[in-house]
Structure formats: structure tokens, C-alpha cells
Amino acid sequence: xxxxxxxxxxxxxxxxxxxxxxxxxxxxxxxxxxxxxxxxxxxxxxxxxxxxxxxxxxxxxxxxxxxxxxxxxxxxxxxxxxxxxxxxxxxxxxxxxxxxxxxxxxxxxxxxxxxxxxxxxxxxxxxxxxxxxxxxxxxxxxxxxxxxxxxxxxxxxxxxxxxxxxxxxxxxxxxxxxxxxxxxxxxxxxxxxxxxxxxxxxxxxxxxxxxxxxxxxxxxxxxxxxxxxxxxxxxxxxxxxxxxxxxxxxxxxxxxxxxxxxxxxxxxxxxxxxxxxxxxxxxxxxxxxxxxxxxxxxxxxxxxxxxxxxxxxxxxxxxxxxxxxxxxxxxxxxxxxxxxxxxxxxxxxxxxxxxxxxxxxxxxxxxxxxxxxxxxxxxxxxxxxxxxxxxxxxxxxxxxxxxxxxxxxxxxxxxxxxxxxxxxxxxxxxxxxxxxxxxxxxxxxxxxxxxxxxxxxxxxxxxxxxxxxxxxxxxxxxxxxxxxxxxxxxxxxxxxxxxxxxxxxxxxxxxxxxxxxxxxxxxxxxxxxxxxxxxxxxxxxxxxxxxxx
Numbered sequence: 001x002x003x004x005x006x007x008x009x010x011x012x013x014x015x016x017x018x019x020x021x022x023x024x025x026x027x028x029x030x031x032x033x034x035x036x037x038x039x040x041x042x043x044x045x046x047x048x049x050x051x052x053x054x055x056x057x058x059x060x061x062x063x064x065x066x067x068x069x070x071x072x073x074x075x076x077x078x079x080x081x082x083x084x085x086x087x088x089x090x091x092x093x094x095x096x097x098x099x100x101x102x103x104x105x106x107x108x109x110x111x112x113x114x115x116x117x118x119x120x121x122x123x124x125x126x127x128x129x130x131x132x133x134x135x136x137x138x139x140x141x142x143x144x145x146x147x148x149x150x151x152x153x154x155x156x157x158x159x160x161x162x163x164x165x166x167x168x169x170x171x172x173x174x175x176x177x178x179x180x181x182x183x184x185x186x187x188x189x190x191x192x193x194x195x196x197x198x199x200x201x202x203x204x205x206x207x208x209x210x211x212x213x214x215x216x217x218x219x220x221x222x223x224x225x226x227x228x229x230x231x232x233x234x235x236x237x238x239x240x241x242x243x244x245x246x247x248x249x250x251x252x253x254x255x256x257x258x259x260x261x262x263x264x265x266x267x268x269x270x271x272x273x274x275x276x277x278x279x280x281x282x283x284x285x286x287x288x289x290x291x292x293x294x295x296x297x298x299x300x301x302x303x304x305x306x307x308x309x310x311x312x313x314x315x316x317x318x319x320x321x322x323x324x325x326x327x328x329x330x331x332x333x334x335x336x337x338x339x340x341x342x343x344x345x346x347x348x349x350x351x352x353x354x355x356x357x358x359x360x361x362x363x364x365x366x367x368x369x370x371x372x373x374x375x376x377x378x379x380x381x382x383x384x385x386x387x388x389x390x391x392x393x394x395x396x397x398x399x400x401x402x403x404x405x406x407x408x409x410x411x412x413x414x415x416x417x418x419x420x421x422x423x424x425x426x427x428x429x430x431x432x433x434x435x436x437x438x439x440x441x442x443x444x445x446x447x448x449x450x451x452x453x454x455x456x457x458x459x460x461x462x463x464x465x466x467x468x469x470x471x472x473x474x475x476x477x478x479x480x481x482x483x484x485x486x487x488x489x490x491x492x493x494x495x496x497x498x499x500x501x502x503x504x505x506x507x508x509x510x511x512x513x514x515x516x517x518x519x520x521x522x523x524x525x526x527x528x529x530x531x532x533x534x535x536x537x538x539x540x541x542x543x544x545x546x547x548x549x
Contacts, residue, residue, distance in 0.1 A: 006099040006118060009177030013121055013128055016061035020541075022548050024062040025180040026051070026127070027169050027190035029161070030073075030150060031066050034124040035426040038072035038091055039131065041150055041392065042357035044216060046428075047272075047451055048186055050301035054540035055127035057303060063180075065169040065190075067161065068096070068117055068131035073150045074395050076421040083405040084421060086395035088149060095123050096131065101175045102138075107163050107235040108156065112146065113138040114168045116175070130176075132168045153396040159226065159234055162258075166192030167238060182548045183211045185266070188224060188258035194265040195238045195245070204248040204265060212547045213266040213291065215259055218279045218448045223259040231256055250287050263290035268547050271295045272449040273470045279445055296546055297470055298449040299539035302531065305455040307433055314527045319520045322527075326436075326460050333434025336427070337388065341411070341418040349416070350512045351386045353435035353461070355423060358393035358400040361446040365403050367439070368410060369497045377504065378414050383513045385504075390420040390431060432456040437482075437508060440465035441496070444486055457481075457530040460523050464508060466496065474534065478518075480526040482508050 012023065030045035031037075033052055040049065048064070055062045071088040079085045097118040104111040115136035119129040134146040146152075146160045170193040173180065185191060197207045217223050228242060228251065237245050250264035251257065263269055263284060269291040271277035277295025284290055302311075307329060313321035330347040337345050345351065358364050367387065368374045377385060389407050393400030408419040420427065432438070438456035440447075440463060450469040457463055457474075463481040465471045475481035482503055487495035511519050532538060 014059045017059050020060040023180040024182040026184045027065045028186040029189040033126045039069050041073040050536040052126040053301040054536040056125050064127045064129035066131050068133040069150045070135050070148045112143045162189045163192045166190035167196050170196040185213045188262040191258050191262045192236050195240045207265050208267045211266045213262040213269040216448045225257050228254050228256040266291040269293045272298045275472050276448040296542045298451045299534045299536040300451050300454045302535040306458045329433035333430045337418045340420050345386050349384045349386050350436050352437040353388045353431050354439040355390040355431045356452050358391045361443050363441045366441045373501045383509050386416045388418050390423040432459045435461040437464045444468045454534040457526045
């Protein structure tokens with residue numbers, strides 16, 4: 001790690017715009033700001049990374065607080081037969097500055113040392129960021145391991161990670177002699193911070209004055225919950241007695257709901273799309289004393305993601321230049337396809353990509369559920385298609401890893417099907433540049449926002465999606481995207497699969513080959529209509545206007 005000097009008290013390096021002067025500390029378990037800094041797993045990190053880039057572009061008075069994961073999330077390697085294998089390798093970052101700040105937090109029955117490193121905003125064009133780690137002198141192996149792997153499978157370690165982010169983040173700000181006006185919790189991972197603040201300010205109202213909360217979870221069952229005594233024993237509540245914890249956190253029994261506590265101790269909260277805001281208000285309506293829940297739709301940083309030649313062609317309304325550039329970008333992607341799979345893809349062929357975190361509700365393998373129909377589509381030489389899958393399942397999710405490997409083994413049967421490993425920022429960019437169709441298949445209302453399709457659209461790919469998340473605010477069928485009708489009744493999986501294949505056979509594939517002018521107009525519509533509304537500069541401004549104000 002870099003040994004540059006770091007001076008206290010900390011001062012924000014930007015001269016903030018007058019409307020953006022309120023000081024904010026943004027707590028997130030993961031950030032994807034650059035391929036070189038592997039401290040993220042998926043969508044939450046991509047979103048936070050884009051937000052930090054827009055903070056930099058807009059000179060906002062905000063700092064990021066995250067974790068320095070020794071092994072990152074994991075490296076997606078391959079076994080001898082080519083199937084997926086999680087690998088955990090130590091990461092070293094010479095561009096991080098050691099702040100020399102060290103403090104102890106009581107947790108797991110020990111006093112655990114926490115060290116803080118600084119990411120200078122000029123390094124990657126992001127907000128200034130502080131990253132916390134327990135992998136430091138004074139800790140034994142068991143406590144060093146708290147900050148080894150993002151989302152540790154051991155529940156005790158996962159909670160300890162949340163405590164380092166929350167309590168550790170609040171303690172870091174004190175060590176920096178930097179008191180923000182707003183503590184922004186991006187998801188409930190850092191909710192332990194509110195109990196540290198309660199001890200400091202002696203009242204729930206004083207905590208609520210300072211805290212805002214973004215929820216990304218569209219299902220009650222998806223919210224993190226733990227036995228309150230288990231958390232208390234770990235030191236989660238900073239010594240606040242359990243009667244008080246229950247009273248101020250909206251907890252009615254022995255089960256501590258992290259999101260409910262965050263909602264109870266915030267003054268404002270938001271969902272991450274219009275639909276998700278509605279779903280969240282409905283989901284939490286039994287708890288009248290929580291913060292009001294609005295919505296700020298997620299977005300991605302256009303300056304980082306968009307191909308400059310495509311963007312120039314969009315502004316000039318030059319469809320021919322878009323088509324020519326798209327073909328070049330497909331060729332670049334197909335070098336990676338050939339390198340990983342030994343298959344040579346054709347830039348003239350319609351290329352469908354499904355790439356994001358592998359999780360059951362996202363239904364990554366829907367395209368192959370009707371295997372006979374899939375085989376017919378893949379064998380069609382008159383109107384051929386190429387399909388690419390990529391994404392990282394949670395390494396302990398055997399079902400999702402099994403789905404990934406099933407698709408990989410299946411790909412041996414088709415020269416026009418590839419399953420890629422290493423889905424991080426760099427591969428994500430290549431796939432979005434090279435996709436003609438960006439396929440998105442979540443169960444409707446299960447995807448809070450989903451942002452990968454935004455950056456695909458910025459790079460002249462058309463979204464083909466179920467009607468969920470941000471898509472509801474963007475997509476118009478056969479104008480700027482292809483949409484599946486919302487399935488209703490008992491067997492939504494069968495309906496969605498049938499509609500997916502039907503739409504591919506009757507609309508998507510024929511439009512690409514038989515109506516190129518319509519396809520090109522749809523691309524232009526899509527690029528124009530995603531450009532500003534789903535650029536994270538808009539989102540970062542809205543956080544100041546709607547959440548921080």
C-alpha cells in the first residue's frame with residue numbers, strides 16, 4: 001500500500017457546488033470504481049461505483065466509506081474440465097494511501113483493530129473514499145479474516161463485516177475529525193452505525209436527523225434478519241441495552257430486522273426505481289413509524305461506460321456510423337469469446353447476451369428451458385444467432401453455480417454458444433459493447449432496479465426484458481426495446497419461457513435480419529432515451545435534492 005502522508009483533520013478535497021455543499025458520508029459494502037480495485041460483487045457495487053464517479057464529476061461534498069477486501073469477492077476460475085471454480089487470491093493495491101488511522105472495536109469477544117486506507121479522488125475520478133480492514137497488526141488470524149472475503153458464508157463473520165463497515169465507519173469519521181451532516185446507508189449492511197450514533201447523541205431523534213437509507217431489497221424475506229441476542233453478544237449495538245434497541249428499531253420480538261432498524265432510525269428512505277418504491281411502501285406499511293419511502297431510480301455513469309465513437313454517432317444521428325462501430329466492438333468482444341471458449345463468432349450474426357449475477361430469481365437459464373425450441377433456434381442457418389452467458393454466482397450458492405456449470409456443459413453442443421468467466425467491470429464493458437440484445441429475465445417485482453441494461457443501451461444494444469425494475473420507466477415495446485408481457489397465475493415460469501421464445505422467433509430475430517432500418521431506429525431511440533434519464537449524474541443530483549435536503 002502507498003505510504004503517502006495523510007494529514008488530519010481531514011478536509012474534503014472538492015470545492016463543492018453551492019447546491020451540493022451538505023456534507024455526506026456514503027456507506028456501502030461494495031464499490032466498483034475500477035477494474036483494478038476488486039472490492040465488489042455485482043449490481044450494488046456497480047451502482048455505488050457509478051455514484052462515486054458522478055460525485056467527482058459534479059463536485060459534490062460526499063465521501064465514500066467501504067471495506068478493503070483482502071481476497072475481493074472471489075476470482076472466477078475454471079476447473080480442469082472448464083467448469084467454474086471460485087478462487088481466493090490476495091489483492092495488493094499500491095495506489096491506496098495508508099491513513100495511519102488505527103482504532104479498536106469490541107466484537108466477537110475481542111478488541112479488534114481496524115485500519116483505514118484512502119483512495120484519492122484523482123486516482124480513478126471518484127469521490128474520495130475510505131476503505132476499512134481488520135487485516136492489520138495486532139489482530140490474530142480469526143479477526144484478520146473478518147475482512148478477507150466479501151459476504152462471508154459464516155454468519156458470525158458476515159455480521160462482523162457489517163460492524164466494521166457501520167461502527168468502524170462511524171469511528172473512522174471521528175478519527176478524521178470529520179462530522180458529516182448526512183450518514184447515507186446504501187443498503188442496511190452498515191446499520192450498526194446508528195447505535196454508535198445513539199450512544200453519542202443520546203436520542204433517536206438526533207440519529208434520525210442525520211441518517212438516510214437506500215433499500216435495494218424488494219421482498220420482505222430478502223431482508224437480513226438475526227437473533228437479537230446473537231447480535232448483542234457480538235457487540236452489534238455498541239452497548240445500547242436491548243430494551244432500548246427494540247424500542248428505537250421497531251423490533252417487536254427477538255428477531256432483529258436490519259432494514260426495519262434502518263427505516264426506523266432514518267428521516268428519509270428510498271427505493272431504487274419507481275416500481276420498487278411502490279413495492280417497498282406496500283411491504284413496510286405495517287410499520288407506520290418508519291421513515292417515508294420515496295424512490296430515486298438507479299442509474300449508471302455514462303462518461304465511464306459509453307463508447308465515445310458510438311456517443312458521437314448518436315449525437316450526430318448517424319445510424320450508419322453506429323452500425324459500423326457496433327460491428328468493430330463485436331469483433332473485440334469475440335476475441336475474448338475465442339480466447340475463453342475456442343469458438344469463432346461472426347460480427348454479422350445477431351448476438352444475445354445474458355450477463356449479471358447468477359441468482360435463481362433472475363432465471364439465467366430461461367432461454368434453454370424449452371430445450372427443443374432452443375436447439376431449433378441455434379441450428380437456424382438462415383437467421384443465425386449467437387448467445388453468450390457471463391456472471392458470478394455467490395460462491396456458496398450451489399444452485400446458481402450448478403446453473404452456470406449446466407450452461408457451460410451445454411455450450412459444448414453448440415459452436416454459437418459461449419459461457420464466459422471473470423464477469424467484472426472490464427468484461428461487463430466488452431459484453432455491453434458487443435451485444436445486440438441484452439437479455440433480462442427476472443421474476444417481475446423481484447428486481448428492485450437492475451442497471452446492466454442501462455449501460456448496454458448506451459452502447460447500442462437493445463434490451464429484451466421482463467417488465468420489472470428500471471425497465472418500467474424506460475422501455476416501450478418495439479420502439480426502444482423488446483418486452484415480455486407480464487405473466488399472471490400459477491405457472492409464470494412456463495408463460496415467460498413460452499413468451500420469450502415466441503418473441504425471439506416472431507419479433508427479435510426477424511427484425512434484425514428482415515427490417516434493419518427498424519432495428520437501427522430502435523437502437524437510436526434506445527440510445528437517446530437512456531442517455532440522460534439513466535445517467536448517474538441525474539441520480540447523484542436527485543440524492544441531494546430528494547434525500548439529503
